Amino acid sequence: MTANLLDFDLEGLAVFCESLGEKRFRATQLFRWIHQRGMSNFDDMSDLAKSLREKLKLHAHVAALPILSQQFSKDGTIKWLFDVGRGDAVETVFIPEDDRGTLCISSQAGCAVGCRFCSTGHQGFSRNLSTAEILAQLWFAEHFLRQHLSHPDRVISNVVMMGMGEPLQNYNALVPALKAMLDDHGYGLSRRRVTVSTSGVVPMISRLSADCPVALAVSLHGPNNPLRDSLVPLNRKYPLDELLSECTLYLNKAPRDFITFEYCMLMGVNDQVAHAQELVQLIRRHAANGLRCKFNLIPFNPFKESGLLRSDDATVQQFASVLLAAGFVTTVRKTRGDDIDAACGQLAGDVKDRTDVASRIAQQRAVPIEWHPIQQKSIQI
Ligand code: SF4
Numbered sequence: 001m002t003a004n005l006l007d008f009d010l011e012g013l014a015v016f017c018e019s020l021g022e023k024r025f026r027a028t029q030l031f032r033w034i035h036q037r038g039m040s041n042f043d044d045m046s047d048l049a050k051s052l053r054e055k056l057k058l059h060a061h062v063a064a065l066p067i068l069s070q071q072f073s074k075d076g077t078i079k080w081l082f083d084v085g086r087g088d089a090v091e092t093v094f095i096p097e098d099d100r101g102t103l104c105i106s107s108q109a110g111c112a113v114g115c116r117f118c119s120t121g122h123q124g125f126s127r128n129l130s131t132a133e134i135l136a137q138l139w140f141a142e143h144f145l146r147q148h149l150s151h152p153d154r155v156i157s158n159v160v161m162m163g164m165g166e167p168l169q170n171y172n173a174l175v176p177a178l179k180a181m182l183d184d185h186g187y188g189l190s191r192r193r194v195t196v197s198t199s200g201v202v203p204m205i206s207r208l209s210a211d212c213p214v215a216l217a218v219s220l221h222g223p224n225n226p227l228r229d230s231l232v233p234l235n236r237k238y239p240l241d242e243l244l245s246e247c248t249l250y251l252n253k254a255p256r257d258f259i260t261f262e263y264c265m266l267m268g269v270n271d272q273v274a275h276a277q278e279l280v281q282l283i284r285r286h287a288a289n290g291l292r293c294k295f296n297l298i299p300f301n302p303f304k305e306s307g308l309l310r311s312d313d314a315t316v317q318q319f320a321s322v323l324l325a326a327g328f329v330t331t332v333r334k335t336r337g338d339d340i341d342a343a344c345g346q347l348a349g350d351v352k353d354r355t356d357v358a359s360r361i362a363q364q365r366a367v368p369i370e371w372h373p374i375q376q377k378s379i380q381i
Contacts, residue, residue, distance in 0.1 A: 003060045005034055006132035006139060009179035010186065020055045028185050034062055035186040038143030065136045077337030080141070084109055084133055087352045088126045090164050092137040093342045094145065094156070100193075101145070102158040105137045107174060108165025110351035113199050115219070115232050117264050119303050120164040123351045128170040134177040137163075138187065159189060162197040162217070164351075166234075168204035178212045191215065191255035197262065202238040202246045213253040217260040217296070218243065222270050223279035231270065240282065248291040258292040258329075264300050265311035265319065272315075276322035283328070295323050295330040301338060 008016060014027035026048070033045045040062035042053045065082035068089055072078055078094040088109035095102045111118070112125035138159065145155040159181055161167040167174050174196070180186040181194050196208060197217040205216070222228030228235040235243075247259045263279075265271045283293060297320055300310040311319075316332055323330040336342070 002058070004063045004130075004132040005030070005060050006062060006135045007130060007176075009131075009176040010183050011179075012176055016060070020052075020059060022052055022055070026052060030056075031180075031183070031185045035139065035180065035183075038139065038146075040064070063132070063136070064140050065133060067140075071340040071342070073337040073340045073342060075336055075339075077340065077342050078141075078145075079337060079340050079342040080137075082133075082137065082140075084129060086126070089351070090129065090133075090137075091342075092141060092163060093337060094141055095336050100157045101155045102160060103138060103141050103156045104160050104163045105134060106163030106165055107134055107161055107167040107170045111165045112169065113166045113232065113234050115199060115221075117221070117231065117266060117300055117306055117308055119301075119306075120351075122303070122305050124356065126351045128173055129165070131173045131176045131180075134173060135180055138177075138181065142187065154187070156187070157189070158193040158195070160195045160197060160217070162195070166199055166201065167196050168198045168201035168208065171204050171207065175208075175212050178214060182212070182214075195260070199232050199234050200238050200243045201234065202242055205246045205250055209250045209253040213250075213255060215256050215260070216247070216250055216254060217262055218247060219264075220261040220279075221264050221266075223275050223282050227270060227275075231264075231266075241286075244282070244286040244291060245289070247293075248286055248289050251290065251292060258294050261293050261295050262298055263295055264298045265316050266300050267309040267311045267315070269308065271311040271319055273318060273322055276319045280322065280326040280328070284326070293328065295320075295328055297330065297332045299333065299335055301335070 003016060005013065010027060010031050013031055014024040017024060017027045017030070029048060030045070033039045039045055042048070042056045045053065065084060068081040068083050070078065070080050076096045080092045081089050082092065083089050090106040090109055092106060093104040095104065106129065108128050109126040110123050111120045114121045138156065142154070142156050145151065149155060161174070178194060181189045182191060191214050195215040195217050197219065198205065199219045219232060221231045225235060225239050228240060250259065251257065283291065297316055299316065300308060302308060302310055320330045320332060
């Protein structure tokens with residue numbers, strides 16, 4: 001079997017070139033052809049020696065993922081469903097805005113974390129994607145969009161690892177993909193514009209800060225452990241104080257001086273003023289140790305199996321006003337692409353659950369979400 005060159009960051013490609021008896025610098029030329037120019041045919045790579053092209057044809061290939069569907073939202077959002085084999089499919093979403101183009105990339109076929117409000121989590125988990133499968137989403141989208149939009153230069157300025165899967169549970173494949181995104185010979189994206197979103201895999205947050213610090217977003221969703229346990233099961237392993245302490249340490253190497261906390265607004269579950277007040281207390285305790293953050297409130301995109309409802313606008317605004325009054329930068333995410341089910345939390349792909357996560361969540365679903373009364377604390381605003 002020949003090697004898919006999308007599986008390598010530049011260093012990996014240099015090692016591969018050496019294994020073919022070639023100089024390391026050939027990897028830079030090859031990397032540019034593939035990632036900057038979107039080429040997959042070695043014969044078109046005109047400044048490579050013919051002897052190298054022949055070796056590459058024997059030992060390597062550049063393979064895109066087969067596309068199962070492509071949907072265009074009326075707001076400009078585009079969603080692709082890619083076939084990753086063995087009956088699994090993953091989704092990738094492009095979100096254009098005035099000043100940026102953001103690609104939301106999947107890292108796993110399904111997800112084992114099983115967050116209650118997440119459509120992917122309800123599908124269960126099949127497998128980790130390879131580096132090539134992660135990078136192929138960017139490689140295809142960038143070069144497709146240049147053609148589709150008749151845009152000669154880079155279209156995708158931001159990447160968020162927020163599609164299907166928990167990226168930090170696929171760490172070994174994730175890091176080379178991130179490095180290729182950041183590499184000036186690859187996509188040349190700024191560290192500040194590449195975001196890894198995690199539900200809180202604490203040990204891997206510290207490894208990411210050492211190996212490839214990029215912007216970090218953390219799915220918080222609850223201001224106390226009992227409530228977060230019921231929404232993000234990983235919290236039972238890595239509870240809030242441990243997670244927030246790790247976020248504080250991450251800031252020592254992060255390209256941004258804040259962590260983004262994602263908070264999905266669920267009607268009657270985590271969206272009350274008392275929750276916002278408790279959240280302020282929680283973050284203030286960690287701010288004393290150096291934690292800096294922004295909040296991004298996410299309108300929930302309901303799906304039947306979740307048994308959850310979207311908070312109404314007034315409740316979201318009220319929640320946001322508590323955070324804002326406490327001095328925290330707080331935004332409410334604009335829903336994009338919901339006419340094509342591309343909005344946050346709606347990505348479900350098509351996954352064969354091979355670890356029975358879906359049935360575990362189904363059992364949880366039978367249990368109504370408990371209301372966890374929280375102490376009303378007065379906060380100083
Ligand atoms: S929110 Fe993220 S971590 Fe949680 S189930 Fe969905 S994909 Fe997995």
